[in-house]
Amino acid sequence: MFTGIVESLGNLKQTKREGTNLHLEISSDISRELKIDQSVSHNGVCLTVTEVNENSHWVTAVDETLQKSNLGGLEDGDLINLERCMQMNGRLDGHIVQGHVDTTAEVKEVKDEDGSWVFTFELREAGLMVEKGSVCVNGASLTCFNVGEKTFSVAIIPYTFDHTNFKNLEKCSIVNVEFDIVGKYIQKLTSQNTGNPL
Structure with a gap:
């Protein structure tokens, strides 16, 4: 974990x-x-x-x-x-990440926002993402926005840019994506028509 x-x-x-x-x-x-x-x-x-x-x-x-x-x-x-892996006696600064990549995404645009960067990605296959929800990109816990069926964006602050491989990403780069595990469980539960109350 x-x-x-x-x-x-x-x-x-x-x-x-x-x-x-x-x-x-x-x-x-x-x-x-x-x-x-x-x-x-x-x-x-x-x-x-x-x-x-x-x-x-x-x-x-x-x-x-x-x-x-x-x-x-x-x-x-x-x-x-x-x-x-996380230590159970520490703070959970990001979100729960399993290390099980769901799919990859391609960098479609890198926009310099004069102090931060906005990366826009296109997923290889659609997945569970919600506006302002959590997503893990190349192992980094991030908040996604402008979420479409197969596209999303994230904002990268200078510290994250300097201390991760985001600084080497450019248009057409391929990244790993893991969707939020909590959302995946909820989606699974709500899609099953078992007749039993949750």
Whole structure:
């Protein structure tokens, strides 16, 4: 479980293919603190740490993850948003994030608002989004607005811009999107006509 508050930026050092799996080595300032079997969010994707070196760590993405996320399209040197799992005795600064990417979206526009940036995205497939609701983009907890059937926008403040890979996003970039889990459960419950009261 994560909060969508990006903790560190990782740098993709190398990738290795093994069958349908993709192994990724990421260097970061938190890599040496990680442990094997630990869950870490990589661009919003929950992956298990398989190896820890002095300044880097390895994770493995299976085919299902590669099909649903942007991890398979990353290149050496790309920046990756990282977050360790939430601590139950801490504040939930973002929103509840599972690290299970629902789909990807393409950047349609980046607008400089003279002190902040507005990013507009087009989803690969429609999902559950509401105006001023929560959405997780590349592992960052954000508030969405101008929500359409397959489009939405988010505003990025300078701190978030500087401390995440949003600073490298441009038109046509692909990002990972996870919809709000609370909304997904409510949608599931209300769409089932079981005859039982909620």
